[in-house]
Structures are given as structure tokens and as C-alpha cells.
Amino acid sequence: MSTTVGTGASLLSDERVSALRAALRGELIANDHAAYDHARRVWNGNIDRRPALIARCTGVADVQAAVNFARTHGLVLSVRDGGHSAPGYGTNDGGLVIDLSGMKGIRVDPSSRTVRAEGGVIWRELDHETQAFGLATTGGTVSNTGVVGLTLGGGLGWLMGKCGLAVDNVISADVVTADGQFHQTSAQHNPDLFWALRGGGGNFGVVTSIEYRLHEVSQVLGGMILFPFDQAREVLKFYRSFCATLPDEAELYAALLTAPQGMPVAALLVGYNGPIADGERVFAPARRSREPDAVCGASENARRTKRDARPATLLAVGIHRAHLRRIDRWCRHRGRFVQFAAQRHHLFPHARSGDACARHRYRIRREACAMGC
Numbered sequence: 001m002s003t004t005v006g007t008g009a010s011l012l013s014d015e016r017v018s019a020l021r022a023a024l025r026g027e028l029i030a031n032d033h034a035a036y037d038h039a040r041r042v043w044n045g046n047i048d049r050r051p052a053l054i055a056r057c058t059g060v061a062d063v064q065a066a067v068n069f070a071r072t073h074g075l076v077l078s079v080r081d082g083g084h085s086a087p088g089y090g091t092n093d094g095g096l097v098i099d100l101s102g103m104k105g106i107r108v109d110p111s112s113r114t115v116r117a118e119g120g121v122i123w124r125e126l127d128h129e130t131q132a133f134g135l136a137t138t139g140g141t142v143s144n145t146g147v148v149g150l151t152l153g154g155g156l157g158w159l160m161g162k163c164g165l166a167v168d169n170v171i172s173a174d175v176v177t178a179d180g181q182f183h184q185t186s187a188q189h190n191p192d193l194f195w196a197l198r199g200g201g202g203n204f205g206v207v208t209s210i211e212y213r214l215h216e217v218s219q220v221l222g223g224m225i226l227f228p229f230d231q232a233r234e235v236l237k238f239y240r241s242f243c244a245t246l247p248d249e250a251e252l253y254a255a256l257l258t259a260p261q262g263m264p265v266a267a268l269l270v271g272y273n274g275p276i277a278d279g280e281r282v283f284a285p286a287r288r289s290r291e292p293d294a295v296c297g298a299s300e301n302a303r304r305t306k307r308d309a310r311p312a313t314l315l316a317v318g319i320h321r322a323h324l325r326r327i328d329r330w331c332r333h334r335g336r337f338v339q340f341a342a343q344r345h346h347l348f349p350h351a352r353s354g355d356a357c358a359r360h361r362y363r364i365r366r367e368a369c370a371m372g373c
């Protein structure tokens with residue numbers, strides 16, 4: 001009996017599949033496994049791909065075995081961490097998926113203010129551990145994206161104004177490259193590979209663990225200001241000019257959302273990493289800008305990341321005049337409501353992030369194109 005793999009006529013014998021199964025400490029899931037349909041699922045429900053094999057790796061040795069197997073047998077290989085890639089880069093048809101979601105090790109060193117996380121950790125889990133010490137690093141705006149997946153593309157998040165992008169805080173990373181070799185990378189060891197990882201996405205190897213610099217973060221101000229949808233154009237115009245006035249402590253995102261009761265709304269999502277009173281003052285003009293429908297959230301501590309604000313599926317474009325027109329057209333002419341979110345960073349990328357930021361913007365454009373935007 002054989003398992004069909006790839007898009008061509010290549011067949012992979014059961015013996016070979018069994019040999020990989022025996023080489024792994026984690027589970028190997030093929031399409032006859034009871035868990036297959038669950039295991040192949042990714043965050044974007046529009047992506048419905050059927051990999052031949054899913055290797056649930058438990059550590060570096062499993063990753064090396066899986067990489068070597070894919071290379072030897074000419075299989076398409078995808079790496080999956082949090083599964084949030086909108087175009088579905090974390091899966092494929094007919095190939096091998098390295099599923100890192102079981103690799104959850106996290107170690108905080110409060111004295112050096114650093115944390116090391118394995119390749120399958122998501123932001124909620126990392127925040128949970130670092131917040132026990134009043135520490136944090138820039139993560140994503142929602143809590144269930146993969147730590148490594150987000151970081152390799154740059155990593156925008158609530159703390160970035162003061163702490164830089166996620167990638168700016170990376171100190172070192174362990175990587176298995178396509179030849180199956182293990183490398184420790186940092187500014188001192190394998191500096192070229194370290195440079196490439198920071199913004200280069202998953203193109204340079206499988207990151208099995210990553211180390212970050214941490215920052216003191218205690219209380220943050222966060223929440224959402226909702227406006228009636230017919231004010232969306234004015235809200236977005238306000239957003240564009242207001243962003244330019246904000247200090248580094250503040251983050252402000254604009255989104256067009258469907259409220260839980262089904263009503264379309266325009267939203268400003270605020271975050272302030274500093275004294276609460278200062279945050280209230282900084283964001284006062286946002287509350288006064290139009291007549292809000294509702295203000296959700298208030299002062300919460302940094303554990304707010306546990307509860308997703310669940311903003312829009314992001315169409316990551318800066319709001320230039322042409323984009324405003326385009327958004328307007330979408331919203332008026334599409335049969336269903338289009339969700340949209342923009343981050344301040346898309347309008348004013350910080351020069352300080354240099355190459356990483358440029359690579360991140362490139363990836364955002366690539367993902368937006370893949371989504372047909």
C-alpha cells in the first residue's frame with residue numbers, strides 16, 4: 001500500500017512513511033488518521049489544503065528528521081506555528097507540514113530581562129509567563145498569532161512605539177536549515193543568518209526557539225471606541241491626521257467591523273503603554289471626534305491580551321486618499337460587509353527599524369495581494 005504525495009504521480013511507500021514515524025518523538029499524521037481533518041486546519045477558513053503528512057514535532061531532533069525527509073523525497077514543506085498566515089503559508093497540498101504547535105517551552109530570566117520561547121508558542125502564552133514578572137515585549141495585536149511566525153515578518157503590536165517591533169527585540173534564535181543542520185544565531189554567531197531571519201519570514205529555516213529582550217510593562221490603557229458606520233469616512237480621516245500627533249506610548253488602530261449584534265461599525269482601537277491618566281488625556285480627542293456609539297474597555301493591566309479584541313481580518317494598507325475611496329467603494333458596493341483594519345505603523349513606519357521594517361512592509365503588501373486586495 002502507498003500514500004500519494006505531491007501534485008504529480010509520485011508515490012511514497014508505507015515503509016518510508018513508517019521510517020519517518022519511527023524517527024519522530026511526536027506524532028505523524030497522514031490522511032487516514034482520525035485527527036487529520038482537525039490537524040490540517042488553519043486560522044483562515046478559506047484555506048482548505050490537504051497535506052500528505054503532518055509532523056507534530058516535539059523538538060529539534062523531530063524538526064531535523066522532518067526536514068531531511070522532505071528534502072530526500074522532494075516534498076513541498078510548510079512550517080506552522082500559530083497557523084495565522086492569511087494566505088495559508090503554514091500548509092500545502094500533498095506535501096509535509098512541520099507542525100510546531102506542541103513545542104511550548106518558555107523560560108523567563110527576570111535578572112537579565114530576557115525570555116526564550118520554543119517555536120510553537122503563541123503570544124498569549126508568552127505574555128502569560130513574562131507578565132508574572134511585570135515584563136513584556138512587543139507582540140501582535142491579537143493574542144493567538146504565533147510568536148515566531150509574527151516575529152520573522154517584523155512584528156507590529158501595541159508596545160512597538162516605545163519598545164520597537166518584535167524583531168527589534170530578538171537576541172538570538174536556534175534554526176534548522178534546509179540541509180537539516182542546526183545553527184545557533186545571534187549578532188555574534190552566524191550573524192548573516194541572524195540578519196536574514198529578522199524580517200525574512202520562514203524562508204531561511206525552521207526556528208526551533210527564539211530569545212527576546214523584555215521591558216517593564218505594568219498597567220496599560222486599552223479599549224475600543226465605536227462609531228455608527230455612516231461616520232466611517234470621517235472617522236478614518238480623523239484617524240489619519242490624529243495618528244501624526246501621537247506620542248510613542250500610544251498605538252491607535254482603525255477598523256471597520258461587524259458588531260456582535262450584526263451591525264457594521266467604525267472603530268478606533270486604542271492602546272497606551274504608560275500612566276493611565278496620560279493615556280486618557282492623549283486619547284480624549286478621539287472620544288470627542290464624533291459622537292461615539294460606545295466606548296469599550298478602560299484601564300486594564302497588560303493581561304488584556306488574554307481577551308482578543310477580535311478586530312477585522314486585516315487588509316494591511318495605509319490610509320492614503322486613494323485607499324479611502326477604495327474602502328468607501330467596497331463598503332457601498334459589496335454585498336457583504338468588508339472588514340478592514342489599519343495600524344498607525346502602516347502610515348508612519350518608524351525609520352529606526354531599518355531593514356526589518358522594509359521587509360515587513362514588503363510582506364504586508366505580499367499578503368494583501370494574496371488576499372486579492
Ligand SMILES: Cc1cc2nc3c(=O)[nH]c(=O)nc-3n(C[C@H](O)[C@H](O)[C@H](O)COP(=O)(O)OP(=O)(O)OC[C@H]3O[C@@H](n4cnc5c(N)ncnc54)[C@H](O)[C@@H]3O)c2cc1C
Binds near residue numbers: 082085146148152207
Ligand atoms: C487575526 C490576525 C491578526 C494579526 N495581527 C498581526 C499583528 O498585530 N502584527 C503583525 O505583525 N502581524 C499580524 N498578523 C500577521 C501574522 O503575524 C502573520 O500572518 C504571521 O506569519 C502569522 O504567524 P503564525 O505563526 O501564526 O502563522 P503560521 O501560519 O503558523 O506561519 C506562517 C508562516 O510563518 C513562518 N513560520 C512560522 N513559524 C515558523 C518557525 N518556527 N520557523 C520558521 N518559519 C516559521 C512560515 O513561513 C509559516 O508558513 C495577524 C494575522 C492575523 C490573521
